[in-house]
Amino acid sequence: MELKNEDIDKCIKYLKLLSKQYPTINEAATEIINLKAILNLPKGTEHFLSDIHGEYEQFVHVLKNASGVIRRKIDDIFGNRLMQKDKKSLATLIYYPEQKLDMILRQQKNMDDWYRITLYRLIEVCRNVSSKYTRSKVRKALPKEFSYIIEELLHEEPHGVDKQEYYDEIINTIIDIDRAKDFIIAISKLIQRLVVDRLHIIGDIFDRGPGADIIIDKLEEYHSVDIQWGNHDIVWMGAAAGSVVCMANVIRNSARYANLSTIEDGYGINLLPLATFAVEFYGNDPCERFLPKIETEKNYTVKEIHLIAKMHKAISVIQFKLEGEVIKRHPEFKMDHRLLLNDIDFKSGTIQLYGKEYKLNDNSFPTVDKEDPYKLLDEEVELIEKLRSSFVNSEKLNRHVRFLFSHGSLYLKFNSNLLYHGCIPLNDDGSFKEVLIENKKYKGKALLDKLDMLAREGFFYESSLEEKQNAADMIWYLWTGPFSPLFGKEKMTTFERYFIDEGETHYEKKDPYYFYRNNDDICNKILCEFGLEPSESHIINGHVPVKKKDGENPVKAGGKLIVIDGGFSRAYHNKTGIAGYTLIYNSFGLQLVSHEHFESTEKAIEEEKDILSSTVIFEKAVKRKRVGDTDIGRELKGQLHELKLLLLAYRKGLVKESIKK
Structure with a gap:
């Protein structure tokens, strides 16, 4: 967008206020470079859940395993380098680090070797899931007690040799001073946090289930x-x-x-x-x-x-x-x-x-x-x-x-x-x-x-x-x-x-909406009513369980509307045939994950029984979505425009730099 003098004149008071935050040309220019870079990062991963109905054990597990994303990350990272049982153990450790470590401490004889191997694996997973974010954003998510150490390890050159002894010594010292357990807990929770950028709950947290x-x-x-x-x-x-x-x-x-x-x-x-x-x-x-x-x-x-x-x-x-x-x-x-x-x-x-x-x-x-x-x-x-x-x-x-x-x-x-x-x-x-x-x-x-x-x-x-x-x-x-x-x-x-x-007296007639929600024109009309462009928007809906066992499709109107109530509540499992859906929206597109019945947290830890989840990619982005394509991206573009105006105002002498002596 071309910058004009009249643009500066219209907001000169605001630019003078903005100059308090960025008092020099260099600081304003640095922030412009930073924002431009952020706009080109891949968009964060959003998770959508609906109709949880008090089923806290399954909900917490889905949150911890990010609807199966963490296990898929482990598969992608380690491929054939790890056996399946080792991948399961690593995934369970990331989900439930405190409880799993207590079990391992009772079973393992040589904990130092186990710690060393496990720490390197966890750092590799954490490096992968943090790669789509700025260092600043990752830094804000780091646990305070290990922030410096984790930041150093995350930015290790994978094939570098100059600092290899330095990185090895960090790992050895963590083990020697008996901080490995706390470090594993901290980095596991960091992985859980980084793998989901935003969580959306589409209603019905209460009733039926116990928690x-x-x-x-x-x-x-x-x-x-x-x-x-x-x-x-x-x-x-x-x-x-x-x-x-x-x-x-x-x-x-x-x-x-x-x-x-x-x-x-x-x-x-x-x-x-x-x-x-x-x-x-x-x-x-x-x-x-x-x-x-x-x-x-x-x-x-x-x-x-x-x-x-x-x-x-x-x-x-x-x-x-x-x-x-x-x-x-x-x-x-x-x-x-x-x-x-x-x-x-x-x-x-x-x-x-x-x-x-x-x-x-x-x-x-x-x-x-x-x-x-x-x-x-x-x-x-x-x-x-x-x-x-x-x-x-x-x-x-x-x-x-x-x-x-x-x-x-x-x-x-x-x-x-x-x-x-x-x-x-x-x-x-x-x-x-x-x-x-x-x-x-x-x-x-x-x-x-x-x-x-x-x-x-x-x-x-x-x-x-x-x-x-x-x-x-x-x-x-x-x-x-x-x-x-x-x-x-x-x-x-x-x-x-x-x-x-x-x-016959129990029948509850549904609103005509439920007849029309498979209609493209009606969905487009609803999207327009809320100020959204139908060609690039979706409706994400809960409330009425999708009867997957009867062949019902949760994706309606050619992908315009997605119903993500798959029956988290045990009371609905027989009706739906599954135990819930998660919708995942990442930089590559939309994925719908259906979950099988979750037995218990105890079995997930002791027997490493994860929720069996099936993923269907039903809309793949033609071009990978960037931060610049999101709502936050639009806000950042606004800030970028204002900073460019400030930079121009500095150079034209309309706003003075404040340089400390």
Whole structure:
């Protein structure tokens, strides 16, 4: 771009400020050279994961092995120089250095030789994964206690002889002064960090699996991460904001999957008041329809299972009552048809549903006033307040939800990709659905922007109780509303699944989006709506599991849209036939990795059982992507232009150098 005097004149005040950072021609010129070089480096590797649903062991392993990338790097680097068993051992050491070293220390007799061989191998792997970054970026990632040593070893000339003794002596000294174990741990974690430049989580960290809190603990430590909220995340965010209807849904979901430990142990929330209430009102009710879904490895006594079932039913009925209050407060939600307690004939044990009568499989409602079904008992009001207080005062939950707000959003545009969890609500003809919010209609990007703002208002806004309540109600709508971009269905048939046997009543009609997402024109229209160029952009989507075992393809619309929900949750493994997808976007293009079932961290360490992953390269870049082709590259080009203007201003005498004597 040609620089003109008028460009300098327009921003002379800014250039004088910029000169404080680059006070001389030499410093400005050096930074220009640096930025130009960075723009030509290969783009960093991005990893996309979705619908983790509390499966923390598998998630942590996928993070540690970078979806199989580290093992492939080891294969590429060492080829036939190492046996397969040695490659497996090296990979496991990089994934779990502390635990693997403890095992090796018990087994190995000559540790010095093992340390020496292993250190050289790890340095070779680290040198390879750091080669696409500037020395400055690698330096910032280095562990402080070994930063100088690692930097020296990484920039060893592979075939040089002048400093060979110097490098050998570094390795020998690390071993001699008993620092080899700590050094191996540090360099293994450095490899894990460098192999993924940016992590994207496309929603649904919470529910079903046992360790959502552990997953967010890991994400808080991660060097570069963003999160697009899922419906299972937003309902927890609402609970932390004090929404009692969201809180009831959170507890019900956790009880359904026998996962109350996340609430009690993970977040220190006391559920004893609920257990006491459930025993008092449902003590003689077998609550058979509310028996939790229990995985085989979870050990519960019969007594514990039946207590969870009573708690499950008690909170479900409370949930229906609280949802009724929200629906009545918001006629614009158009959800009056979900006030199902009004449609029950308690005497006959039947319900009128969409013009048809159905027999209830459970007609025991000890806490429901038959004349006023949505009225809360005094005991329920007291219970709800105790639970609400526990949720809003959980320090850890509050911290995690603030992290979700600070690192998350309903959607994200990043490096020409549009990321969102659920859908963009559409009409039957494929046009954007208009949704009425606060007496104004929103659609497309404007709808998601408005809902994103209201979600934040529901958590952070304190000035007006009424406005905070309305925003908190909208968080619940995002969880279950008919036009919610996170839910994407006409209704959530929770009541029907519990109380009616006929499967026809369980059907949840999907938004037309799910019909149109395999249509090139619709995907292009969505990309344009969000300001992206369709010819070079993709939509990355989660939420609805891809049934790979039935032949469903996760790549839609000729590669325009990629669904990366492959069923991380064990509850979905039978449905999908796999145990999750990872999308990898590196400088060479897009790769989709499908994962097989992960047995356990213990077996991964002791038996070196990695996750079996299959990779499909479905879009290869015609020209290798550089930093200059990314969002960061565009920012750097802006900085480059400003620095060139500063350089010209110096040379024209419009800005004075500040040279220290």
